[in-house]
Each structure stands twice: as structure tokens, then as C-alpha cells.
Amino acid sequence: KDILILDRRIPEYSVVLIDELTAIVNQYNWNIDEVKYHLNEFIQFFRHYVGGYLIVNAQSESEIVKQVRTKLNSYFRCFNFQKFLLLQ
Numbered sequence: 001k002d003i004l005i006l007d008r009r010i011p012e013y014s015v016v017l018i019d020e021l022t023a024i025v026n027q028y029n030w031n032i033d034e035v036k037y038h039l040n041e042f043i044q045f046f047r048h049y050v051g052g053y054l055i056v057n058a059q060s061e062s063e064i065v066k067q068v069r070t071k072l073n074s075y076f077r078c079f080n081f082q083k084f085l086l087l088q
């Protein structure tokens with residue numbers, strides 16, 4: 001939490017993975033100031049503050065609140081995801 005609300009720094013050029021982003025920010029908790037301002041700033045200025053990679057995932061991109069979703073650079077959809085190894 002301290003990192004996401006900008007109270008603690010991340011080392012420069014880090015790779016940050018946020019698993020299930022919608023558990024942290026969605027349309028129901030967008031009105032919380034820590035989410036609306038600090039987390040939004042973290043995502044918006046991540047490349048300026050850290051210079052690394054921010055990777056997030058969610059069950060559905062539409063579940064991510066629009067203000068955050070528009071700041072993310074790329075989307076990869078994993079429909080019909082299957083094992084690709086021959087050995088199971």
C-alpha cells in the first residue's frame with residue numbers, strides 16, 4: 001500500500017506486477033482519495049518516477065475503472081488460453 005500511494009519509493013528501472021488490479025481499484029472504490037489521487041498518479045507517472053515496467057492483470061479489462069484503464073499502454077487478451085507444451 002505504501003508504494004501504491006507514493007509513500008515509499010520503488011528502485012529505478014524496476015518491474016512491478018499488480019495481480020488482479022480490480023481488487024485494488026474499481027468503480028466502487030474510486031471515490032476513496034488514496035485511490036482517486038495517489039494510485040491514479042502512481043499509474044499515470046510510473047514511467048517518469050520509476051522508468052521500469054508496470055504489468056497489471058485483471059479478469060476483464062472493462063472491470064478496471066476507466067480513469068486507470070486509459071493510462072495503461074497495451075492490452076493482451078488471453079481468450080481460449082491453452083497449454084502449449086506437449087507433455088502434460
